[in-house]
Amino acid sequence: MSDETPLPEHVAANRAAWDEYAPEYVAPGERNWRVAPGHETWGVFGFPEADVRVFPDDLAGKDAIELGCGTGYISAWMTRRGARVVGIDNSPRQLETARRLQADHGLEFPLVLGNAEAVPYPDASFDFAISEYGAVLWADPEVWVPEAARLLRPGGRLHVLTNSWLSLLVAPDEPDAPFGETLVRPWFGPHRVIWKGETSVEFHLPPGDWIRLFRASGFEVEELLEPPVPANATTGYVHATGAWASQWPVETIWKVRKRR
Numbered sequence: 057m058s059d060e061t062p063l064p065e066h067v068a069a070n071r072a073a074w075d076e077y078a079p080e081y082v083a084p085g086e087r088n089w090r091v092a093p094g095h096e097t098w099g100v101f102g103f104p105e106a107d108v109r110v111f112p113d114d115l116a117g118k119d120a121i122e123l124g125c126g127t128g129y130i131s132a133w134m135t136r137r138g139a140r141v142v143g144i145d146n147s148p149r150q151l152e153t154a155r156r157l158q159a160d161h162g163l164e165f166p167l168v169l170g171n172a173e174a175v176p177y178p179d180a181s182f183d184f185a186i187s188e189y190g191a192v193l194w195a196d197p198e199v200w201v202p203e204a205a206r207l208l209r210p211g212g213r214l215h216v217l218t219n220s221w222l223s224l225l226v227a228p229d230e231p232d233a234p235f236g237e238t239l240v241r242p243w244f245g246p247h248r249v250i251w252k253g254e255t256s257v258e259f260h261l262p263p264g265d266w267i268r269l270f271r272a273s274g275f276e277v278e279e280l281l282e283p284p285v286p287a288n289a290t291t292g293y294v295h296a297t298g299a300w301a302s303q304w305p306v307e308t309i310w311k312v313r314k315r316r
């Protein structure tokens with residue numbers, strides 16, 4: 057299945073950019089596809105699933121969609137936990153990796169080339185939607201959040217993980233520069249961010265805007281997690297050390313539920 061409608065400008069830019077980034081995501085995708093149920097971890101410091109509970113307890117037998125599935129490892133994790141999963145992604149090259157890994161692992165689920173802002177599935181098709189640095193970071197929230205609400209059944213959950221709002225405010229423009237300890241960006245926007253030297257478009261919202269948007273789209277906010285790490289924690293992530301992340305949140309996890 058593929059979406060033939062013309063792409064909005066930021067979606068076209070992000071498709072081209074992610075087709076270019078895709079080779080860097082092959083090795084992490086391969087590593088993550090090998091993770092067994094119960095051993096999943098989240099974010100750049102690897103929070104154990106048992107601590108942050110990004111997956112609902114009752115995933116088995118449910119319909120789930122990953123919005124911006126990339127190499128598909130989170131979709132694979134959900135399939136192994138017994139969900140019927142669809143992965144949608146905007147990058148043909150990321151999906152090439154996902155398809156190859158499906159074949160390597162003998163694990164099949166639908167992979168759709170498309171934009172999470174306009175998903176080719178009927179209303180109320182899913183019980184759970186998830187985005188880990190996918191649509192939550194690269195699609196327009198004013199469009200993809202109502203779209204996620206449309207796709208979910210009443211009582212269905214949307215869980216997302218992305219950069220913390222604070223980390224954006226202290227992030228210098230230079231690529232690979234570490235987060236600082238002073239604010240270098242305005243709280244009040246712009247919320248559409250193109251980093252120096254990049255063509256891809258990211259979206260970052262302050263917490264109040266997320267809450268307004270979730271509620272206006274028919275969700276109740278159940279949890280906002282911004283976990284600290286121990287100061288001696290290590291990461292391959294170039295922007296934050298354990299020392300930084302023990303004082304300020306690097307990442308945010310929102311858990312929201314569609315009103316019944």
Ligand SMILES: C[S@@+](CC[C@H](N)C(=O)[O-])C[C@H]1O[C@@H](n2cnc3c(N)ncnc32)[C@H](O)[C@@H]1O
Nearest residue numbers: 074124126127145146147150171172190194195
């Ligand atoms: C950092 S990856 C996250 C995916 C996955 N967790 C992984 O690491 O492979 C971001 C993904 O979001 C996808 N993406 C960006 N914009 C999108 C959109 N509008 N709709 C669907 N996917 C999108 C990109 O193509 C990319 O594969």
